[in-house]
Amino acid sequence: MIITTTGIVEGRPVKNYLGVVSGEAVIGANIFRDLFAGIRDVIGGRSGSYEEVFREARQTALREMEDEARRLGADAVVGVSIVYEGGVSQGTMLMVAASGTAVRLG
Numbered sequence: 001m002i003i004t005t006t007g008i009v010e011g012r013p014v015k016n017y018l019g020v021v022s023g024e025a026v027i028g029a030n031i032f033r034d035l036f037a038g039i040r041d042v043i044g045g046r047s048g049s050y051e052e053v054f055r056e057a058r059q060t061a062l063r064e065m066e067d068e069a070r071r072l073g074a075d076a077v078v079g080v081s082i083v084y085e086g087g088v089s090q091g092t093m094l095m096v097a098a099s100g101t102a103v104r105l106g
Contacts, residue, residue: 001066002076003100009076015106018072022099023064025057057096058082065098074102 002009061082069077080100086093 001070001074002105003062003066003080004076004078005080007079009078009105012076012105014078014103016104018069018074018102018104020099021065021068021072021074021077021102022097023061023066023068024095024097025060025064026093026095027053027057028093053094054084054096057094058084058098061096061098065100069100069102072102074104076103076105077101078103 002012008014062080065077065080077100080098083097085095085097
């Protein structure tokens with residue numbers, strides 16, 4: 001399946017628009033990850049543990065979006081947008097949402 005942020009797939013015209021599809025992933029970051037990320041914030045540097053959490057969440061959201069598109073009979077998702085959010089509720093929660101338009105290409 002082709003997943004793209006562009007509105008078209010070059011050389012492949014859209015035959016049918018099947019609708020908007022989306023996938024979401026909400027992941028709780030544990031207290032130890034929060035503690036070490038806080039230390040990194042003070043001394044500087046990247047937080048590899050948070051980067052990995054965001055990477056996993058993004059992959060999950062994209063996979064769910066692709067699964068929904070596949071159920072509609074799509075062979076591509078165009079105009080994909082990925083949104084990242086963070087919040088605090090009983091610890092840190094990280095959310096990633098992916099959405100796009102499921103299409104059948106010509």
